[in-house]
Amino acid sequence: MCGIAGVFTSRQSTQIDSQILVNMAAIQHHRGPDNYGYCNPTGLGVGMSHSRLSIIDLNEERGRQPFWLEGTIIYAHNGEFYDFQRIRAELTAQGCSFSSKSDSEIVPLLYKKYGIDKTLEQLRGEFAFSLYDEQEDALYLVRDRFGVKPLYWSNTGDEIVFGSEVKVVLAHPKVKAEIDTQGLFHQLIQVMVPGTTAFTGISQVEPGHLLKITRSNGQFKIETRKYWDMDFPELDMRVQHSDDFYISGVRKHLLEAVQLRLNADVPVGCYLSGGIDSCSILGLASAASQEPIKAFTIAFDNADYDETPIATEMAESVGAEQEILELNAELLYDNFERTIWHTERTIYNTLAVAKLMMSQQVRHVNYKVVLTGEGSDELFAGYPAFRKDMFLHGMDGMDAEQAKSWQQALEANNKLFQGAMLPKDEYSSSDINDKVGFTPSCLQPWLGCAGVAKQLIHQTRRDEVAQYEPGQAIAEKLDHNYLAGRHPLDKAQYVWIKTMLEGQILTWGGDRVDMANSMEARPAFLDHKLAEFATLIPPEMRIKGAREKHVLREAVKGVIPETLYNREKFAFMAPPAHTDEKKWLKLKSLLEKFASPVSLEAAQLIDPGFLEILIQRQESDVTSDAEKVQNDALLNHVLGIMILHHLFVAQDVSQLARDKANHLGWRV
Template sequence: MCGIAGIFTASKEQVIDSQTLVNMAAIMHHRGPDSYGYCNPADMGIGMSHARLSIIDLDENRGRQPFWLHGGQTMCVHNGEFYDYQRLRTDLLARGKPFTSKSDSEVLPALYECFGMDETLAKLRGEFAFALYDEHEDCLYLVRDRFGIKPLYWTQTEDSLVFGSEVKVILAHPDVQAELDSEGLFHQLIQVMVPGTTAFKGIQQVEPGHMLKVTRSKGKLQIETSKYWDVEFPAIGEREAHPDEYYIEGVRRELLDAVQLRLNADVPVGCYLSGGIDSCAILGLASGYAQYPLKAFTISFDNVDYDEAEIATEMAESVEADQEILKLNAELLYNNFARTIWHTERTIYNTLAVAKLMMSQQVRHVNYKVVLTGEGSDELFAGYPAFRKDMFLHGMEGLDADQAKEWRKSLETSNELFKGAMLPKDEYTSEYLDKVIGFTPSCLQPWLGCSEHARKLIHPAHRENIQNYEPGAAIAKKLDPSLLANRHPLDKAQYVWIKTMLEGQILTWGGDRVDMANSMEARPPFLDHKLAEFAVTIPPQMRIKGSKEKYVLREAMKGVLPQTLYEREKFAFMAPPAHTDIAKWKKLKSLLEEYANREKVEAAGLLDADYLESLIAKQESDDTPVSDKVQIDAILNHALGVMLLHHYFVARDVPKYAYDQAQSLGWVV
């Protein structure tokens, strides 16, 4: 895992400043503190830089990027991991392609030169974002992995395209200025993002499974976007009929293969471990394959309603893992809130993002760089309570009265703590989503349901700009209707979550950004595309069987998990909200007073100070229902996040530590 950056100009004669490329690498030193490099040949109009975190081939000189190899045809920078690269490398050597390192990254230019981009992408397996320039075609490719595990941002200036692994990298270019636009601001306050967008005007993301091809024509840049992969659930009636054991054995086989591939590294590999079956399954499989005690890292909260450490410990003991438990309280969570926003570059609804950042810091403290994680399991095997709700409401035709009663009861009693956040407090319907999907997925309802709060909280000038804006319509336009038509309702709900909340939340502020804040690589085996392509063939009734979610995964892991974990109902992993603890509320309120006081709010022109103060007063009132407090807690976190985005990126009050480490490494900033 690393950080990449670059500039592609409309004219080959335009000079690309070396210092700018160095600055772009330096501002993301946290992504790759082991070394950096840049390349900007004269009269080519292309420059790239790279910050390296060495995991495969630790030799500093051999693995240095950008790669400018093979007679000068291609230049490339890569962030992420290509698994099974040894097999690819062996095949390429047989075809006469030379290599200068043992790095997995170097297979990329060799594959491209042998097979072209389309076939190269079909051969790549892993999590990655890369830029590749082809001198012969004079074009630049920007490519992001299938699920969006690794980030890749881009924008256009008057005469160039600028790209990087983080927004702050792009803002290091002197011609790019930070501005929160009205729609981006609105989506920060309701949590759910429109795929491909950011909070910042003109700065976009390469969408998961997509590729940008940028060419020069008559002094201008032409940008062509194409999709090379997507999650494709079979249409109704097209699933092949197989016995249950076929699916159970298939999940076991594909997941074990994904885990084994991700244990390959030239540094020690550990595992994140919560009390859920996802991370427990990964630890169990990895422990069996490694045949030596693995390091397991667990977050513990100071609220028993949200803490899973005891269950995680049971799993760690069952495989004799060496468990590290990080105990988090109000002091640690809220003292690191602002630092977390610097890294996420978007708002967060819950301090789980802070907890994950603190956990990655602990991983590095004990000299680990790589962990396996459980992200992606709920997406593939329907683990979230919102999926169960949509299954019951839209996909359970033919239930008899007793079955319907059992389902309704389970929906009413499950995950009560999360209503207003991960579950809707009230029903919300978007006519635009209904038109494309057939219903408004329950996973989006909690956030779209915050729209009225957001409209009142946004500054009047921005409110005027979004007067006729409908967030559901913007999201609906980004969904592929051909992959929703004639699909089972559970398939639709999972597809929508994968295209929105997985990439925009779980893999962003719950994944890459808080992991790489501490130069730590997270590898999610569940998001192996080979496993995903098998998982979509599993019938809905085997993903949710009766009222039991992730049934097929439970059965596949039955011998790996302790009995209590095998039988345990899904519990959404979330940090305790501030309203649950007076100490946490005092810390959140002090942050609001520091960064979102009336003077700063009015000066920034992003939020309505009166409405923000009314929300704070409502949160402090004993008359406010708990479900309202859950929702308001999320909105206040978003409001604080908006002001921190302004503080760091618009007002350019960059934290000192962001520069100190880069300078200590000898990088010029």
Template sequence: MCGIAGVFHHQSEQAIDAQTLVNMAAIMHHRGPDGFGYQIKDARGVGFSHARLSIIDLDENRARQPFLSADQRLMLAHNGEFYDFKRIRADLTARGARFRTKSDSEIVLHLYERYGLDTTLKSLRGEFAFSLYDEKEDSLYLVRDRFGIKPLYWTETANGVVFGSELKVLFAHPEVKREFSPQGLYHQLIQVMVPGSTAFEGVQQVQPGYVVKLKRVNGKLQISEHKYWDVDFPLEHQHAGDEADEQAYIEGVRAQLLEAVQHRMTADVPVGCYLSGGIDSCSILGLAAASTQTSVKAFTIGFDSDDYDETPIAVEMAEATQADHHIMRLKANDLYDHFVKTLWHTERTIYNTLGVAKYLMSQQVNQAGYKVVMTGEGSDELFAGYPAFRKDMFLHGLDHLPEVERLEWQELLEKNNALFKGAMLAREEFVSEAFNQKMGFTPSCVQPWLSCSPIAEKLMAQGMRDKVADYDPSAAIADTLDDTMLRDRHPLDRAQYVWIKTMLEGQILTWGGDRVDMANSMEARPAFLDHHLAEYAFKVPPHLRIKGNKEKYVLREAMKGLLPETLYKREKFAFMAPPAHTDPEKWKAVEKLADQFLSKEAVEQAGLLDYDEVTATFARHNDEQTPAEERVQLDAVINHLLGVQILHHHFVATDVPADAQKRADELGWHA
């Protein structure tokens, strides 16, 4: 739920413009259309604002944020949901706390007052990002949930720090510069980001499981960060071997997932479910339906391509659970018709138009009167569902297999992974020295994107290219990974760790999750990313995550009674939109966008790309002799080319502070 924003000045006596805070909330009205609030602590140089999507405690006057503690010492602005908050409230009340709202957010103030930040964070369960100012310490804490489900950005200006739930919130502040960094541009073109970074100069993210602390000392903010949680797999020798009690793990996964789903059904508004034809969302719907006496609303995206459409299985699952089923059927050109608007929300490039499809789906969820849905994100990360994991398991985790069995594995991998090559799998093996040194091999999940580096570098304008001449994008990513979480771990655990730290946070939870969901005031709740479930899943032995070349084995067995037989037996399917080259109408829509954003004039004005190389890339894509796998890769590259130009249009060429003021005026939001 909601969006947050704020300013913390170096000098406590420097005044904060209240209307700027309101404008920062107004530009993210889509995140919180149900009301706004702001607070400025006079003579403290700190102010917060908040745009609210009311899901728990619908009383707008009572639950309006930012919150102040009873003694005015603490100020809080929160985005997200805390689960199991009623138990925590009851315990705190028994210890003398006095709550002024029914909101889950308020528990942070009372936990922090009594126990401090470290214990508070251990108590919080859910998806969240919040800012907490402590007047006694004269410190501001920026906190993000364990997996990065909710976004939180910050940047330093001449006068202090500006933060917010989206980049456009920061850009609405007139002191924040809006320009691409050369490294940020490079990573937009290859898809995979450096954790904690953005495309823009000086703008950072609070990393998942981290706290950024800003403490004012002698008129200057001292900035530090620390990690309060990480993806901590057991050491390899600590995993149970062949003697593992398989049934116990199956029962454990079932119990943990059921609890996570039931917590996420807590709301003062109806909760629906996204439903693809995969095990993940079908499991969520099945457990949700079994946990309530009413029919669950289910929402499905259907594509006009048999290779990518999962509607038939989704229909079967909806009928089995007696769900109220809504199907949105998309045609090829629907996706690029909404590409530009989608990128205003994602604030980063996207390699596949699944992000557009999910943007359109959240629109329909909103029109159906729903604010909350549960989703299946996180399952593949916990239970090794992606083709890259099977490949790494085969290459690095099954050295002990007899040659005959290894050949059988290899044959199955080649057959099953054909649809993913060029996108989720590299066309050819790519080796990164930095990753090899860090973890012993280059994980398959980052290979397709890192392999685009030579292409991306050539596509950059000469001035930008010169600034990354000695830059190694793979080393920049590898350097952020914690050695202690990789050392002495099973190869599959290492591969999953890298995916969670890169693709999950930077892609799936961003342009495939929060940003396109909240674009239409719709909160997604990924039950698989409940940290209690995750910590249990980390302990499941690798051979029960992938067993006999069957991915997500332990989850599949745990959900066997809920799933249609066809789905139970089915292998991992590529839930992605059909690439542009697969449909003439879709490619026409790409060319129409290119005429606008990749024309010679547009490219030269932005100063980001090399027009001759852009033209050559399109020529290679259109050459009928170009192999299909390469065209899949070029589809992604072209999406990124369009993306950086569109982002430049949205956030650099456009006067964002003026747009924010205009939006506030339209809404009637004034200080």
């Protein structure tokens, strides 16, 4: 795992400033502290830089990027390719030669031999890369299938500037930081429009997509192309197999995904909560490894949210060496600002802070790589919102009374998460209904905040979103071809994968807080071979009666404790601020620091009067628990927005990048 950066100018004759490329690498030094490199040949109008975290091929010189195949290709890569040894061997047998043992080097050689489309078909893993083809005079920006690895870009008119983080793009002096009004609105309601950011003019390459950028007469032609998507079969195309076919298939594909991700030239550990996902990964990894696996667990100081006892039971059952990080309110909010610097978007819950502190602990004990459980809920319908949609829209023959009974039981068992993982009030978007057939429950808590969010926006900007419908913007980004004719559960999972998985779980719950401490996370469940098999599993095998992730439970029954095998899904999140007086006072003190009336008027992003009303509601005894969960999220988002402004708008990020390069001694 590393960080990439680059500039592609509108004319080949324009020389890229070497120091700017180095500055862009320096500001993401946390992503790759082991080495750096840059490449900007004369007469090409393109340059790339790279900060390296050494995991495969630890030789500093041999693995240095960008790779430059003179006269043909310049290439920089962030991420991991699995099964790369087989591809290397096949290419070597066909006469290709390699300069390193790095997995990264397979791409330029595959590209030269097969072109971009066939190259992407062969890649397995988590990745984002840039590739310039001199013969085509084209720049490719490519992101992995689920968006595990980030990739941002901006068009200044004269340059395409890109990098692994927003701050890398802002390190270029021609890219100025400004909070976008629609982006601000979406920060407040948590759910983002795919491909967007909080910043004006800065976009993301969407998961499973590539950008091909060519130039002619000083103008850019930008082509966006999808190369992969989560393709559930249409209902009339489904083929029914035996239960054992699906159970053994999940077991086979998951074990293969875990085994591939244990491959590294450094030790590999596992994140471990009390959920079936991380426990399954640890169980399979322990079975496949010759040595005990180190397991890393977060412990919260609130018994309602702490999963340490079950995690410890799992660790002991497989002989893992467990490392427990105990976190309290003070630690979480003391590290809130640092977390926003890395997430570059707001967070609704301090779980992001907890994950950042855990990655710090992982590096403290000299580990660089962990396997994680992200993606299991997406593939096997683990979230309570999926069960709600299944009961309401996908249970043929269920009458209204039965559906109501199911819903009441679901909400009673997930009371802690109502207002976040489940809506406190039903919300319907006509635009999403038209595209999907219903408004998935996973979006309802956040779209339902739209009215409050608009009141929170500063009056100087409020008119810009007065008629704006977030549901419409999200619906426009959903591909009808992957929704039409599908089962309601398939649709709900697809919408979550396109929105909350990439925009939340893999961003502020994944790469950004992991790489903040130079640590690589490998989510085995998001192996695309496993995901493609998971699309074939009938909905009633994913959710069987009231039991979520049924097929996964059966597939890993032999490697997890019986307690966990029978346990209902429990969403992993930190205790909200309103549940803890110390935490609430910490949140208020941060709001006083970053969102004081003077700061709010200077930034003109958040309305001071309505923010005060929201704080008063949160302290009122008549406010319901579900409303407090939702208000807690909104207040965290307000704090995040003001910290974003403080860190990225009020400061000159390009100057910060120059200062960082000077501090590191990275001078050209």
